[in-house]
Amino acid sequence: MKSIQMLDLKLEYDHMKKDIDEAIRTCLNHQRWILGPEVRGLEERIADYLGVKHCIGICSGTESLVLSLRALAIKLKGQEFFDKTDEIITTSFTFTATGDAILRAGATPVFIDIDPESYNIDIAHLGEYLNQNSELRTQNSKVVGIVPVHLYGQSCDMDNIMKIAEEHDLFVVEDVAQAFGGAWKDKKLGTIGTTGSFSFFPSKNLGGFGDGGMISTDDDRTMELVRMLLRHGGKDKYNVEHIGYNARLDTLQAAIVLAKFKYIDEFNVGRRKIAETYNEGLKGTEGIVLPASLPDAFHVSHQYTIRVLHGKRDDMQSSLKDKGISTMIYYPYPLHKMKVFGNGRSKSFGSLEQSETATESVLSLPIEPLQQQDATLYVIDCIKEYCNNL
Ligand SMILES: Cc1ncc(COP(=O)(O)O)c(C=O)c1O
Known part of the structure; x- marks a missing residue:
């Protein structure tokens, strides 16, 4: 009987074996496992490919969402986490991590329905919620941002999302976990919103041999905050300013993703x-x-x-x-x-x-x-x- 898999990662490895083996061998020789040269190499390569000022390697796509949101809470509110009264809009038809990251950043996820054809956020519903919500602002809750998910590799309608975000003064964290290399018009996904959040989970379009992720942004302050948060919360990891994480991208994963990037x-x-x-x-x-x-x-x-x-x-x-x-x-x-x-x-x-x-x-x-x-x-x-x- 035939056997047709969703993906055949062994076949892909055989196709790229020379590049991957060489990348791993280089790591074995230099032994710089934490924030080694491949991490910066991958950040620069992807920033250049996307056309964005900064890319920051993170240990997973999930953590890249959490760290983006945490950095935005610090930047915009001057506090470590969002408040429960801060609402962040996303869809209900996505991977758990999208909504979970909003909870972990302290905010309340607001689920808006999807458009049945694209499976992405329904723009009309988004506008409706925001207009209705402006009347409720006196009651404390306030929409602060949107996390649009480019599901299955297809861009959300980013023109309308950005227009709505501007009108309501919202940040936009693009969830690009499923859409590496995708674009909206002439712009690569992850470069349109305030930040972009990528996953190198093995089954993703650009996947490593374990967990990995990346944040893209043009904003210097957000980049600086993310870089602090991913190594315990400070510029100096022995004397920190923020509630941080150990969320660095592994050198070895960066080396593998860098080798696969060619393809x-x-x-x-x-x-x-x-x-x-x-x-x-x-x-x-x-x-x-x-x-x-x-x-x-x-x-x-x-x-x-x-x-x-x-x-x-x-x-x-x-x-x-x-x-x-x-x-x-x-x-x-x-x-x-x-x-x-x-x-x-x-x-x-x-x-x-x-x-x-x-x-x-x-x-x-x-x-x-x-x-x-x-x-x-x-x-x-x-x-x-x-x-x-x-
Ligand atoms: C839409 C979406 N968001 C977030 C994630 C989380 O990424 P990761 O598995 O790298 O943590 C994934 C992938 O699993 C995803 O598909």
Whole structure:
């Protein structure tokens, strides 16, 4: 039986083996494991690629969100954490870490529904909440920022988000964990908001051999604060000013990500080609909805996610599994239904119906950038066969 994985990291390693092995060997020889030269090397390389003033290596994507928000609390409020009355808007249909980072920075996450086609934040709802909320400001709570998530590798509508942010004087922390190399018009993601937050989790478009992340920003003060927070909270780690973390990016991870960086554009093109093949092959298939692409977004197809109709998602997933095809559900639960966001820790705007429907119907298909065309065609055939038999 065929075996088609969501990703084949061993295949990718074999493809880049020479570069990766050499990068690891260099580290073994210099033994500078903490903030070694590869960390700064990667920061400079990515800053140059994105077209942003500063990049700062962090130990994970999650911590890069937390540190961005903490730095902004210190910068904007002159205090270590946000207050519970400070609201930060995001969506309910994302990875837990997005909402969790807001809680850990002391603020209250406000979940806004998604647009059912792009799966990203619904701009109309965002505007509605903010307009309604301005009347409530006297009652203490105040929206301070937005964390838009570029889900599945596709940009949010950044023109409208930035316009709304400016009107309401909000910061924007872009969650770019799934969209390295993606763009909105001529701007790379992570360079449009106040900060960008990246993940090098192994399955990401640019992934390491463990956890890793990065923050991008044009703002000198935010960069300075993040650099303090990631090494215990001070310029001098033996005499600190802020409540800090040990959140440095490992030298070894930086070396591996730097070696893999050479391939990022080629791999993003590979993902986009697979997405095109799926689009072409599955067009018009009844019982599923294909992902939409915004014309202004350069989609890096971190995931190729279809919607399976009539409550058949789980059944289709097990049928594909029987044919040797791995699929994933990103995400099976909306954040607003999780216990961690209960007990008054978060707010929801409206019914969040689209987020809930998405959790019940989405299915992500294999999208290994080095995947052969016949594997993609096999997945297409199996999905069509399933839908024909419905
Ligand atoms: C949208 C989103 N935000 C944040 C994260 C957190 O990144 P990490 O796993 O590197 O902590 C992830 C990845 O897992 C993600 O997909």
